[in-house]
Amino acid sequence: MLELFSVLLFISHHFAYAEYNELALDTSAEFIEDFYLKDLRRQLMTDEDTVLERCLSIYDPGEWVQFMLYTRESATVYEELFLGNLTSIEDSKFDKTKETKIVVHGWLSKVHMRFTRDIRKAFLEAKDCNVISVDWPSMTEYTIARFSVGSVAAKLSQFLSFLINEAGVDPQSIHLLGHSLGAHISGIAGRSLQNVTLPRITGFDPSGVFFSSKPEYRIDASDADFVDIIHTCGHWLGYYDPIGHVDFYPNGGLPIQPGCGFDLGYCSHCRSYLLYIETITSDEPGFLAAKCDSNSDFNSGKCCSDITQMGENADRKARGIYFLYTGDQSPYGLGNQSIPAQCWDQADTIS
Ligand SMILES: *[C@@H]1O[C@H](CO)[C@@H](O)[C@H](O)[C@H]1NC(C)=O
Ligand SMILES: *[C@@H]1O[C@H](CO)[C@@H](O)[C@H](O)[C@H]1NC(C)=O
Ligand SMILES: *[C@@H]1O[C@H](CO)[C@@H](O)[C@H](O)[C@H]1NC(C)=O
Numbered sequence: 001m002l003e004l005f006s007v008l009l010f011i012s013h014h015f016a017y018a019e020y021n022e023l024a025l026d027t028s029a030e031f032i033e034d035f036y037l038k039d040l041r042r043q044l045m046t047d048e049d050t051v052l053e054r055c056l057s058i059y060d061p062g063e064w065v066q067f068m069l070y071t072r073e074s075a076t077v078y079e080e081l082f083l084g085n086l087t088s089i090e091d092s093k094f095d096k097t098k099e100t101k102i103v104v105h106g107w108l109s110k111v112h113m114r115f116t117r118d119i120r121k122a123f124l125e126a127k128d129c130n131v132i133s134v135d136w137p138s139m140t141e142y143t144i145a146r147f148s149v150g151s152v153a154a155k156l157s158q159f160l161s162f163l164i165n166e167a168g169v170d171p172q173s174i175h176l177l178g179h180s181l182g183a184h185i186s187g188i189a190g191r192s193l194q195n196v197t198l199p200r201i202t203g204f205d206p207s208g209v210f211f212s213s214k215p216e217y218r219i220d221a222s223d224a225d226f227v228d229i230i231h232t233c234g235h236w237l238g239y240y241d242p243i244g245h246v247d248f249y250p251n252g253g254l255p256i257q258p259g260c261g262f263d264l265g266y267c268s269h270c271r272s273y274l275l276y277i278e279t280i281t282s283d284e285p286g287f288l289a290a291k292c293d294s295n296s297d298f299n300s301g302k303c304c305s306d307i308t309q310m311g312e313n314a315d316r317k318a319r320g321i322y323f324l325y326t327g328d329q330s331p332y333g334l335g336n337q338s339i340p341a342q343c344w345d346q347a348d349t350i351s
Contacts, residue, residue: 037141037143040055040143040147041143041210044143044146044147044210044211044212045210045211045212046212048150048212048214048217051147052147052150052151055147056151059144060151061136061137061144061147061148061151061152062148062151062152062154062155064136064137065134065135065136065152065155065156065159066080066111066134066135066136067080067081067082067083067132067133067134067135067159068080068081068111068132068133068134068135069081069092069093069094069130069131069132070120070124070130070131070132070133071093071094071095071124071128071129071130071131072124072128073093074092074093075121075124078111078133079091079092079093079094081094081132081159083155083158083159083162084162086166086167089163089167094130094167095130096167096168096169096170096173098128098129098130098173099127099129099130099173099175100129100130100131100132100163100169100173100174100175101119101120101123101129101130101131101132101175101177102131102132102134102156102160102174102175102176102177102186103115103116103119103120103131103132103133103134103177103178103182104134104136104156104176104177104178104179104182104183104185104186105133105134105135105136105138105178105179105180105182106138106178106179106180106181106182106183106207107138107142107145107146107180107181107207108138108139108145109138109179109180109182110135110138110139111133111134111135114270115179115182115204115270115273116133118273118274118277119177119273119276119277119280120133122277122280122281123280125280125281126280126281126312134152134156134182134185136148136152136155136185138181142209142210143210145181146181146207146209146210146211148181149181149184149185149188149217150188150217152185153184153185153186153187153188153189153192154188154189154192156185156186156189157188157189157190157192157193160174160189160190160193160196160198161193161194161196164193164196171193171196171197171198171199172199174198174199175198175199175200175201175202176189176190176198176200176201176202176224177201177202177203177204177276178201178202178203178204178206178219179204179205179270179272179273180204180205180206180207180237180238180269181207182204183202183203183204183205183206183207183219183229184203184206184207184211184217184218184219186201186202186203186219186223187201187203187206187218187219187220187223187224187227188216188217188218188219188223190223190224191216191220191222191223197224197225198223198224198225199224199225199226199316200224200225200226200227200228200316201219201223201224201226201227201228202227202228202229202230202276203219203227203228203229203230203243203244204230204272204273204276205230205231205232205233205234205237205238205239205268205269205270205271205272205273206218206219206229206238206239206243207237207238207239208233208234208235208236208237208238208239208240209237211239213241215243218239218243219243219244220243220244221243221244221245225316226245226246226316227243227244227245227246228244228245228246228247228248228310228314228318229242229243229244229246229247229248230248230250230272230273230275230276230310231247231248231249231250231253231272232250232251232253232255232257232268232269232270232271232272232275233254233255233257233265233268233269233271233272234249234253234254234255235254236254236255236265236268236269237255237265237266237268237269238253238268238269238272240253240254242320242321245318245319246308246314246318246319246320246321246322247320247321247322248287248289248310248322248323248324249295249321249322249323249324250271250272250275250287250310250323250324250325250326251324251325251326252295252323253295253323254268255268255269256268257271257326258326258327258328259327259328259329271326271332274330274332275287275310275311275326275332275333276310276311276312278311278330278331278332278333279309279310279311279312279313279333280311280312282331282333284333284335285309285313285333285335285350286311286331286332286333286334286335286338287309287310287311287324287326287332287333287334287338288307288308288309288310288324288335288336288338288339288343288347288350289307289308289309289310289322289323289324289338289339290303290304290306290307290322290323290324290339290340290343291303291305291306291307291308291320291321291322292321292322292323293321295323298323298340299340300340301340301341301342301343303323303343304339304340304342304343304345304346305346306320307339307343307346307347307350308322308350309350310322310324324338324339325337325338325339326338
């Protein structure tokens, strides 16, 4: 475990330097040297407020957050929306009569990279909506990115308040979706809103590394009216314990996910959103799931009384822990084969 983690740290340093040279956006290269990372990790697990107080005067990742709007009319070139600048919204293709999907990437990612790019394409193909991609400085050593969650979430929360209170966007039209650290950013941003509860936040394999069990510092069921979580790399890069209203565990929710081969965790960690993306563009329920207390009971066909579907069309009244199988390559959805044959009679109730 420790060795694997060292490898990941090494990879992240590598990315941090590469990104530093290319974009000059993150201050990571010099910044890391100024940090007592070990101490920081310990504090992140126990007392995040002190970390923020201590670090934000040196480096505030929230200052680098960008909000990029994509619509069907501007599907390839984004329009940047600025917090506090109403003109930037009025002059853009943003249409408040449509649904707004807000997408937050995780560690070592950017809006032009796979998660944000592919989910945005799927949404715009499937529905005429606004997609706002949130970009934040994630090309840093993991601990720095982890520490950034609170401050990026605060910025996103301010932006959401701005959309709702000043641009007149109906909060009921907003859906937040985040991968990895982005899932925690989405959750914390949602819960920080005053007098507003968002209808839905979706977390794709929320990060498990250096997260305490305190719900105020991570995504949690109290962050929105409906919080759905997909776990695919539990006990490793992802958080294993159930933390939403509904928690889906494809193939048991653990690495290594089918088809990933030799996997340090990245493939399994990203599988969470690849499964979901399929459900955006398909009308078929590709991922049926059965409510069950354990994966072994699920496997033996003992849990058939409560079947629901995972993904964009999830039932917002679903509650609890659900298991399912997936394929090992795209398309991953198996339809009724995603639950044991004993449960197929029940599956007919899902359309
Ligand atoms: C607001 O955004 C527009 C672009 O959308 C820009 O032209 C303008 O300068 C911005 N205003 C301020 C005060 O930053
Ligand atoms: C939230 O509601 C309370 C009580 O109704 C009110 O005093 C406060 O101003 C509201 N805050 C915002 C940001 O609307
Ligand atoms: C399983 O799904 C297939 C394809 O959608 C369908 O033809 C078949 O009837 C289903 N089987 C059962 C037992 O529901």
